[in-house]
Amino acid sequence: MRQVGRTTLVDSAIRELREEIASGVWPVGTKIPTESRLAEALGVSRLSVREAVRVLVHAGLLTTRQGDGTYVTATDESEVALKRRLDRAATMDIIDVRRGLDLVAARLAAERRTPKDLDALRETLERRTTAHRAIDLDAFADADLGFHLSIAAASHNPVLLDLYRGMSEAVRDTLRRDHCMERAVLGSDSSHQELYEAIEAGDAAGAVKIALAILDEQERDL
Numbered sequence: 001m002r003q004v005g006r007t008t009l010v011d012s013a014i015r016e017l018r019e020e021i022a023s024g025v026w027p028v029g030t031k032i033p034t035e036s037r038l039a040e041a042l043g044v045s046r047l048s049v050r051e052a053v054r055v056l057v058h059a060g061l062l063t064t065r066q067g068d069g070t071y072v073t074a075t076d077e078s079e080v081a082l083k084r085r086l087d088r089a090a091t092m093d094i095i096d097v098r099r100g101l102d103l104v105a106a107r108l109a110a111e112r113r114t115p116k117d118l119d120a121l122r123e124t125l126e127r128r129t130t131a132h133r134a135i136d137l138d139a140f141a142d143a144d145l146g147f148h149l150s151i152a153a154a155s156h157n158p159v160l161l162d163l164y165r166g167m168s169e170a171v172r173d174t175l176r177r178d179h180c181m182e183r184a185v186l187g188s189d190s191s192h193q194e195l196y197e198a199i200e201a202g203d204a205a206g207a208v209k210i211a212l213a214i215l216d217e218q219e220r221d222l
Helices: 009-022 035-042 046-059 077-087 091-112 115-134 137-154 158-177 180-186 191-201 204-221
Strands: 062-065 069-072
Touching: 009 035, 009 046, 035 046, 046 062, 091 137, 091 158, 091 191, 091 204, 115 137, 115 191, 137 158, 137 191, 191 204
Parallel strands: none
Antiparallel strands: 062 069
16 A cells, blocks of 8 residues: 555545455455554554545445454445345345346356356256255355356356346345245255256257246245
């Protein structure tokens, strides 16, 4: 970090701290340096650092744990804004948006998947199956989300993947809250295996059809 000038010290400190977060120097989950160390590194007062941290906490990039320190919770304020909006969204609204993302992801994945992409899909599908057999709801939810994220990654469209990642936590929490996962774990469903097979075969139309059927089933469950 560079020492900041003596004008607009808080704004300059905010800019420097935001850059450390955005650049990945402090990844999500990382505890940032203490207030005194930041003040020394930036060449500003601890009061200026405290105010800068407060602003970034309010923005959702940092969170302060009493008696522990301050941690990075996000790297992009747009992601924070999206998450806050999705936290207030109705489940059906989220499914409507997923119809657009999932169908495009399935089609592109079938057209563009690589052997590495297929390995990732198989791995998440195997974890999903294992969790299903163990009736492990949390592991099943994680693996199910991981499977759909792997499809988005296999699309090789970075914008689509970023949008899906931005929605992923809200999708998981919403489905978990509305008990879709309980029904999926306790029931018998081969649709995700069929979706994998369509993508593996390069069958774009088939992959889109199965992805749509999965969302239709979730909508019926709701």
